[in-house]
Amino acid sequence: MSSIAAQAKIIDEVKIDILTQTQDADNAKWLRDVSRSFVSDTITAPTEDMYAYAVRASLGDDVYNEPCTKILETHMAKLTGKEAALFVPSGTMSNQLALRAYCHLTISKKCAHTWAFRYEAGGTAFHSGAQLECVLPSNGHHLTLEDVQNNVVISSDVHSCPTAIIELENTLNGTIIPQEEVIAISDYAHSNGIIMHLDGARIWHVAAETGTSIKDLCDPFDSVSLCFSKGLGAPIGSCLVGSQAFITRARWFRKMFGGGMRQTGFMAAAAAYALTYNFAKLLDVHALARKLEVGLEEIGVKITSRAETCMVFYDPSPVGVSYAEIVSRAGSLASPIKLGGSRLVVHIQTTEETIDDFLALVRELAQEKKAAGFDPSAQKGQPNGRANTNIYVKVAQADVAKLQKE
Structure with a gap:
């Protein structure tokens, strides 16, 4: 092989195109997905x-x-x-x-x-x-x-x-x-x-x-x-x-x-x-987080750390629901919602529709448990502690991790 041909071969080997054929549509979808994720505020996408x-x-x-x-x-x-x-x-x-x-x-x-x-x-x-x-x-x-x-x-x-x-x-x-x-x-x-x-x-x-x-x-x-x-x-x-x-x-x-x-x-x-x-958008973020907190409490969910700013920590066990069930059902929605563990993070790209859809989902699960015979009143009187550490509650952790990957 001539040196020119060898050089051309190496040039071709080095080349790479990381963009998909549908990159613009993929980016638009990512922005929609970000707007329906409570995982972290680090996932926001540049506009x-x-x-x-x-x-x-x-x-x-x-x-x-x-x-x-x-x-x-x-x-x-x-x-x-x-x-x-x-x-x-x-x-x-x-x-x-x-x-x-x-x-x-x-x-x-x-x-x-x-x-x-x-x-x-x-x-x-x-x-x-x-x-x-x-x-x-x-x-x-x-x-x-x-x-x-x-x-x-x-x-x-x-x-x-x-x-x-x-x-x-x-x-x-x-x-x-x-x-x-x-x-x-x-x-x-x-x-x-x-x-x-x-x-x-x-x-x-x-x-x-x-x-x-x-x-x-x-x-x-x-x-x-x-x-x-x-x-x-x-x-x-x-x-x-x-x-x-x-x-x-x-x-x-x-x-x-x-x-x-x-x-x-x-x-x-x-x-x-x-x-x-x-x-300037952060006050709107805090308002959405408080709406999330109030809505969960109205359903009967325990709030373990309140929405002082952009996060809410919650425990759904008082209404008979597990984190794994919420993650699974949220991921199965027509427009999936992504979450994990006990922490819900609201960010500048979270939509009010996402808040409403999540609350509707938790409310539906709570109603299903009640219809199946779960008695929320039996949970009353238990201490309502805070969960203000970086170790998020990991109920059915393996199941949650598996569901998130899916």
């Missing part, structure tokens, strides 16, 4: 308007200089009242970079999604060699100053590991930490030389719901991670903010971790679009 804005962005290399990304970082620093900001691919990386830049013991709310306690692949130990002390809120809702004081380690005893960082997550599973409690914890931490970090993946929801500015929410913290793809609907990206020295160090670790990116302008533009147009 045509977001893409149109994003493709006009600058084309620089972020390791050297990327104009649109720099503008976004400057805006985020100003918005949060910090000296500097760093754009990163994910909230996982943002939080891990913060911890690595500090590299000490962290107190976090029990099963807080950050710091890799359960869902970030052991990143805390792997990247930073840090020890975690996970604290369960005594009030079942949010960490208090008393919780922190009862668990913080302030000692020179060689047998102990002194606390260096306290991390809070706001919101956590949709619930809001009262700002006065955050300030009290922060004042105590700083008076003892302890750093404060916030996983603010969904801090946007707190600002929208309470009318508190992003800066005021971030003021008690030395560093904050804010996500653009949770809640706000951007396809990728988070921002880490803090002092100039802290961000300089975090940028160095970002490169070490493999997070030094190239032409990030379109990512930054998508995030900017989300901030400009999607943040």
Whole structure:
């Protein structure tokens, strides 16, 4: 084979077309599917308007200089009242970079999604060699100053590991930490030389719901991670903010971790679009979540964590229904609804029709159980606890997982 023929063969082998013959229709279907999913707010799909804005962005290399990304970082620093900001691919990386830049013991709310306690692949130990002390809120809702004081380690005893960082997550599973409690914890931490970090993946929801500015929410913290793809609907990206020295160090670790990116302008533009147009939609999201909560309670379902923002946790057992039954029937609808476990997440692309259809489904299942002889009154009087952890109730977990795959 001639060298020209060999080169042509290699060129043909390298080629790939990842678009389907019906890509536009497939994308439209995906958008419809997203509007009928309660699985997470990370599944929202970029809209045509977001893409149109994003493709006009600058084309620089972020390791050297990327104009649109720099503008976004400057805006985020100003918005949060910090000296500097760093754009990163994910909230996982943002939080891990913060911890690595500090590299000490962290107190976090029990099963807080950050710091890799359960869902970030052991990143805390792997990247930073840090020890975690996970604290369960005594009030079942949010960490208090008393919780922190009862668990913080302030000692020179060689047998102990002194606390260096306290991390809070706001919101956590949709619930809001009262700002006065955050300030009290922060004042105590700083008076003892302890750093404060916030996983603010969904801090946007707190600002929208309470009318508190992003800066005021971030003021008690030395560093904050804010996500653009949770809640706000951007396809990728988070921002880490803090002092100039802290961000300089975090940028160095970002490169070490493999997070030094190239032409990030379109990512930054998508995030900017989300901030400009999607943040304003969050109050409507919260209203839909509350409608979901009220409707479930009217049916007789137990609410284990209320719709303070975008999430509802529920238990259908008081009406004799299991999660697996709900997942199965929801997936069999003419326009299927996707869910899993005890958590229902409402997002900017959830439709009111989806809320109505889901409530109608649960109501129908409850009526069927009652007709079959199930007595809801026998369930009354049982304690109505909260389920405010990242470990979602897994009733018939194997069945639910199997049904979701189908």
